[in-house]
Amino acid sequence: MKLPHHPPDTSDLFAILEQGDIQKILELQLGPLVKEAYLHWDELRHRDPPEGLDHEKWWLGIKWARQAILKPLPFVDKDGHPFWFGSPEPVLIDLHHIDQDAAGEIKSATETATPATRDRYLLKSVIEEAITSSQLEGASTTRKVAAEMLRAGRPPKDRSERMILNNFLAMRSIREFKDEPLTPARILHIHRMVSEHTLDDPRDVGRLRLANDIQVVHNDDGTILHQPPDYHELPERLERICAFANAGEGQRPFVHPVLRAILLHFMIGYDHPFADGNGRTARAIFYWSMLRSGYWLAEFISISHILRKAPAQYGRAYLFTETDGGDTTYFLIHQLTTIRKAIQSLHDYLGRKAKEQRSLERLLVESPILRAKLNHRQKAILTHALKHPGASYRIEDHQKTHAVVYQTARTDLLGLVKLGLLEQTREGRAFVFIAPEDLASRMSGLKR
DSSP states (O other): OOOOOOOOOHHHHHHTOOTTHHHHHHHHTOOSOBTTBOOOHHHHTTSOOOTTOOHHHHHHHHHHHHHTTOEEEEEEOTTSOEEEEOOOHHHHHHHHHHHHHHSSOOSSSGGGGSHHHHHHHHHHHHHHHHHHHHHHTTOOOOHHHHHHHHHHTOOOOSHHHHHHHHHHHHHHHHGGGTTSOOOHHHHHHHHHHHHTTTSSSGGGTTSOOOOSTTOOEEOTTOOEEEOOOOGGGHHHHHHHHHHHHHOOTTOSSOOOHHHHHHHHHHHHHHHOOSSSOHHHHHHHHHHHHHHHTTOGGGGGOOHHHHHTTOHHHHHHHHHHHHHTTTBTHHHHHHHHHHHHHHHHHHHHHHHHHHHHHHHHHHHHTTOHHHHHHOOHHHHHHHHHHHHSTTOEEOHHHHHHHHTOOHHHHHHHHHHHHHTTSSEEEEETTEEEEEOOTTHHHHHHHHHO
C-alpha cells in the first residue's frame, strides 16, 4: 500500500487564485461530491477538472462545499486537531438501507428469524467473523480447519488458531453486555479476550501500550503509514471514546447510531492503544455498539469477511482521513459500503439455504415416513449432506450447532442412521456419521 498524496493546503491555494477564479468556482456550483463520489485528492488529481479550472482550484471549490456539511467530533488527532464527519448523500442513502435491513425484519427467507434456526445462523456468522477478523491481523489457519476447531470445541494447536478461538469467544460474549455502558475497563477486558496467549509479551494482554516505538504501522518496504498518538495520552483518549460511545440522542452534533459504531471502530484503530490486537478489538466494539443501538442483524453479518477481500481499501480509508484534515467521511463511506455488502451476503446466503430447503422439502413431500420422522435439525443435516457427499458429522458438533443437549443430538444422528440416510463409523472412541454418496436416491427410495 502506498501513502496517498497529501491534498494541497487550502490556505496556500488562496495565494494562487487569479482574478476571476472565485467567480468561476461559484458559477460551477461545486458540491462535496464528484459524480456521486466523495473523492480524496489522491483520486481527484487523476480526473479531468471542469473547464477553466486546474486541479488545485477544483479541489479548493470542493473543499469549500464540504465545509458546509462537516461537523466536529469530540476527538482530536495526535497533533490536537479535531476530527470531522459529514453526511453527503451516499451516507444518507446507505444509512436508510441499513436502518431498514439491520433494525427491521428480514424481508426474504424469513424462516431465519424463527427460534428453531436462529442459533444455527448466528453460530455460522460468529465463526465467520472470528476467522476473517483474525486473518486480517495475520492468522494463517484455513477457514475449513478453523471452523472444524470451533465446531468440535477442540483446543487450538497454534497461535493462529488461538487468535481465532479468542475472537470467537469475544464475539459470543458481546451481546451479554450490550445494554451496559462502555468503560475503559470494558475495552481492556475485550482486548484481553481477543489477545490472550497470542502476544509476544504476555504482559501486554489487556493493558495499554507503554511505548511509542512498537506501534508504527508500516509497509513491507518500511514506509511508515501511521504513527499513533503518544502512549501517555491513551488513558484520556480512551475516556473520550467511552463518553462518545455512551452518548444518547442528546449529543450535539447528533451522530447517527451506525455512524457512531463506525467512528468507535475508527478511533480504536487510529489510537492503536494496544501492543497488538487493535483491529480485532475495534471490530468487536463496533458490533457492541450496533447491538446496543438495536441493530440486531449485526449479530448475523461479518464485516471482516468483506474487509478481507480488499484490505488495501480498508487501510486507505484510514489514510484518506488522516491526510485530509481529519475528515472521517472517507472511512464512514467505506464502512457503510462494507456493512451493506455484509448484509447482502447474508441475504444471498439465506436465499441459497431457502432454495436448498425447498429442494429438500420436495424430496420429502412424497414420503410420509420422512415427514413424520424428521425434525428441523435432521432436515438441516440432510440439506447439508445432499450438497456435501462424504461429509462427516459428530454428536458434539451437532449439539453445539443447534444448542441441544448431548442425548438429543445423539438421537437425531442415530435416527438418520436407522433410516439409512447416514452411515455410522468410529474414530477412536467417538462415533462419526457419514453422508453417503447416494443420499438423494436413498431418500427417493424411502418415498416408495
